[in-house]
Amino acid sequence: RKEVEQDPGPFNVPEGATVAFNCTYSNSASQSFFWYRQDCRKEPKLLMSVYSSGNEDGRFTAQLNRASQYISLLIRDSKLSDSATYLCVVNTGTGKLIFGQGTTLQVKP
Amino acid sequence: DADVTQTPRNRITKTGKRIMLECSQTKGHDRMYWYRQDPGLGLRLIYYSFDVKDINKGEISDGYSVSRQAQAKFSLSLESAIPNQTALYFCATSDFKGTSGANVLTFGAGSRLTVL
Numbered sequence: 001r002k003e004v005e006q007d008p009g010p011f012n013v014p015e016g017a018t019v020a021f022n023c024t025y026s027n028s029a030s031q032s033f034f035w036y037r038q039d040c041r042k043e044p045k046l047l048m049s050v051y052s053s054g055n056e057d058g059r060f061t062a063q064l065n066r067a068s069q070y071i072s073l074l075i076r077d078s079k080l081s082d083s084a085t086y087l088c089v090v091n092t093g094t095g096k097l098i099f100g101q102g103t104t105l106q107v108k109p
Numbered sequence: 110d111a112d113v114t115q116t117p118r119n120r121i122t123k124t125g126k127r128i129m130l131e132c133s134q135t136k137g138h139d140r141m142y143w144y145r146q147d148p149g150l151g152l153r154l155i156y157y158s159f160d161v162k163d164i165n166k167g168e169i170s171d172g173y174s175v176s177r178q179a180q181a182k183f184s185l186s187l188e189s190a191i192p193n194q195t196a197l198y199f200c201a202t203s204d205f206k207g208t209s210g211a212n213v214l215t216f217g218a219g220s221r222l223t224v225l
Contacts, residue, residue, distance in 0.1 A: 101150055
């Protein structure tokens with residue numbers, strides 16, 4: 001089993017839709033969690049950290065469920081510019097930062 | 110100038126050749142990482158280093174070696190390149206201070222390596 005797993009998609013949604021991605025992790029000692037965005041084989045860039053109580057940044061909401069060992073990302077009112085690959089990243093507790101395989105989102109007009 | 114600089118950006122080489130990818134950073138971060146990315150597989154950790162004297166294997170270290178020459182420099186070597194090492198390689202840094210902002214990665218622009 002991979003340490004961090006995501007549904008690769010692709011998720012094809014119309015503009016304005018709400019879409020959610022999940023990411024599961026296997027190491028219960030994992031300490032910190034992040035969502036990164038990657039455009040067209042460019043370098044990944046931090047979208048948001050994921051806090052235990054959940055957190056929101058504009059149209060983006062991240063949540064952590066430690067009991068079930070998953071994190072989620074919700075995007076409301078999708079824009080064409082949201083089309084990208086979304087990568088979850090987990091600090092496994094030893095400082096190793098492990099990526100999921102990424103979920104591709106395509107927002108269509 | 111970029112905070113994290115990778116050289117070369119693109120390289121085509123032949124099977125059996127030795128290749129070095131270099132990474133330098135101006136962020137003053139202690140932690141540096143090398144990842145490779147293949148289509149459909151996300152980024153996989155090759156090696157990581159928490160300081161000059163600390164080197165650790167990642168998920169896929171076989172066939173690779175690294176050198177942390179200074180806090181700001183972390184190079185990745187392929188001693189004898191093979192075609193399945195064709196990939197996009199990313200160097201990244203992070204700064205750990207034990208805060209909620211810890212371990213946020215800053216990436217270089219990537220090095221595309223093709224092994225024929």
